Amino acid sequence: MQRALLIVLVLVGFVAIQAKGDFVCKQCQVLANDLLKVPEANQTYELIDQELTKICQNLLSSNPLAEKECERIVDNLVADLQNLGLFLGKGWSGYALCTMINICDYYCCLMPYRPEQVHIAVTNNPSEMMVTFITGEPITPTVEWGEQNCNPAGPIGEVVVGTKSCNFTYSAVGTSKTYTQGSWQGQIHNVLLTGLQPTTTYYYRVGDPYWDWSTHNFNFTSAPVLNSPTDPGIYKIAAYGDMGASDASDANIFLLQEKVQSKEIDLILHAGDISYANGFQYVWDDYLRKVEYYTAYVPYMTAVGNHELFYNFTAFKERFSMPGASSLSGTNMYFSFNYGPAHIIAYSFEQDAGYAPEMHPGGVEYQWLQQDLIWANAPENRTTFPWLIMYGHRPFYCSNTGTSNEMPCEIESAYYRSLVEPLMYQYKVDLVITAHVHDYERTLPVYNETVVSTSYDNPGAPTYVVVGTGGNREGNSDPSTIPKRPPAWSVSHLDNVGFGLFYLTNTTLDWTFIDATSDTVLDQFTLSK
Numbered sequence: 001m002q003r004a005l006l007i008v009l010v011l012v013g014f015v016a017i018q019a020k021g022d023f024v025c026k027q028c029q030v031l032a033n034d035l036l037k038v039p040e041a042n043q044t045y046e047l048i049d050q051e052l053t054k055i056c057q058n059l060l061s062s063n064p065l066a067e068k069e070c071e072r073i074v075d076n077l078v079a080d081l082q083n084l085g086l087f088l089g090k091g092w093s094g095y096a097l098c099t100m101i102n103i104c105d106y107y108c109c110l111m112p113y114r115p116e117q118v119h120i121a122v123t124n125n126p127s128e129m130m131v132t133f134i135t136g137e138p139i140t141p142t143v144e145w146g147e148q149n150c151n152p153a154g155p156i157g158e159v160v161v162g163t164k165s166c167n168f169t170y171s172a173v174g175t176s177k178t179y180t181q182g183s184w185q186g187q188i189h190n191v192l193l194t195g196l197q198p199t200t201t202y203y204y205r206v207g208d209p210y211w212d213w214s215t216h217n218f219n220f221t222s223a224p225v226l227n228s229p230t231d232p233g234i235y236k237i238a239a240y241g242d243m244g245a246s247d248a249s250d251a252n253i254f255l256l257q258e259k260v261q262s263k264e265i266d267l268i269l270h271a272g273d274i275s276y277a278n279g280f281q282y283v284w285d286d287y288l289r290k291v292e293y294y295t296a297y298v299p300y301m302t303a304v305g306n307h308e309l310f311y312n313f314t315a316f317k318e319r320f321s322m323p324g325a326s327s328l329s330g331t332n333m334y335f336s337f338n339y340g341p342a343h344i345i346a347y348s349f350e351q352d353a354g355y356a357p358e359m360h361p362g363g364v365e366y367q368w369l370q371q372d373l374i375w376a377n378a379p380e381n382r383t384t385f386p387w388l389i390m391y392g393h394r395p396f397y398c399s400n401t402g403t404s405n406e407m408p409c410e411i412e413s414a415y416y417r418s419l420v421e422p423l424m425y426q427y428k429v430d431l432v433i434t435a436h437v438h439d440y441e442r443t444l445p446v447y448n449e450t451v452v453s454t455s456y457d458n459p460g461a462p463t464y465v466v467v468g469t470g471g472n473r474e475g476n477s478d479p480s481t482i483p484k485r486p487p488a489w490s491v492s493h494l495d496n497v498g499f500g501l502f503y504l505t506n507t508t509l510d511w512t513f514i515d516a517t518s519d520t521v522l523d524q525f526t527l528s529k
Helices: 002-036 045-060 064-084 094-100 247-261 281-290 310-319 364-377 379-384 409-426
Strands: 116-121 129-135 142-146 170-173 175-177 187-193 201-207 218-221 235-240 267-271 300-303 335-339 342-346 387-391 431-434 440-443 463-467 490-494 498-504 508-515 520-528
Touching: 002 045, 002 094, 045 064, 064 310, 094 281, 116 281, 116 300, 129 201, 142 187, 170 187, 187 201, 235 247, 235 463, 247 498, 267 431, 281 310, 300 342, 342 364, 364 379, 364 387, 364 409, 440 520, 463 498, 463 508, 490 520
Parallel strands: 235 267, 267 300, 342 387, 387 431, 431 463
Antiparallel strands: 116 129, 129 187, 142 170, 142 201, 175 187, 201 218, 235 498, 335 342, 440 463, 440 490, 498 508, 508 520
């Protein structure tokens, strides 16, 4: 009897704590919504800091430690907003702000044990594939796969949710992790598939045998092995940056899905600014659900952008498993991998709000990049992987005159060129894919702002493309910002929502820029060796 009474009292106390938390969350939203009513033109970062700090003090005064932590988060949040030049206007809500300062909770998933947000990534071993997915509650993260599609019921590609009757050939169990920044609650699972045969289509499902499986059987084609009997000889890679979760990206997402499902794309490079969550974790989850119909089918290789900076890039670092360990960087902030006849390098200038001290000569990323470029240019490696491609968020060359960033495009790009352009020229990088500026721009082969060649046949210097046209709520650049008299190195400049798609062989790189609304090619060039 006493034990039963104790249990009841404990449960009543727990419910009371939960009710108090719900009350505090609702009060926070009322106060935060009042702040959001202030027109952006009248906002200052000092005002935002003061008002959010008041919320911490008013609602958490009974818990000094929580109040102090809330105030610390506010200071960091406002610093990140200032770095991005953002004020609290369209796209913000009281609930978002209250989760971001840890007063309201945010639960990741639509159902507690059902897998979602599936995406895959290559490693530096063509017999492997990394599979990542999310659930709300802890599970035993499992992937089952095989060359035959397990299809017990429904249309091709569908499975019965929770069925135990699927007989895939292989199974692997992975690892799980989580993070709590932004009040996020969920579980991130990584499962490494091994022993894959090259250029082979595998069907798979993710989940937990004792809880729930993904509602679809997905499929992917494993990485090729050069000069093997299954070498396709041509490799199809899509590239873009600055893609958000809003409907501004829909045209791109729909066309990418179509081309992935019809096997017109083998690999995707996302050059930073992923989802435009700006610290609100719901947007990360919404975005990754939205793009699952291609990120679960072809490797989705992500480079970090400036809009990922909230909470020291925590969401980006935890949600994407890139080959940092196998490329010796030890991080997914910058890394490299081989795919087909290309050695591909993802770089970052995002440290210290774009000052990028790690990319200064002697810095840890600079030293890693230099060693990676030396490896790529060893005769045996350059013979095997003749194409050397870099991708990352901030551009080295751009001429847009009306960028929304605090620093003009031409000044910012000149700064980054001063750090590493000599390395890229010395080690014969072929193509550099960037974003950050919300337009499309292509250069001639160029070094030190000087056109090296008007031909793309063995040009002797890198070609640069800006593809910040993924679609986001900030919008693409106004056509009036495209200079009427561009620099000599700039030969194509567009403001359409779209993406790059290039086909690689051992001797040619055929690049196109595709308008997503019409599926038409608006720009094209061919690099050749």
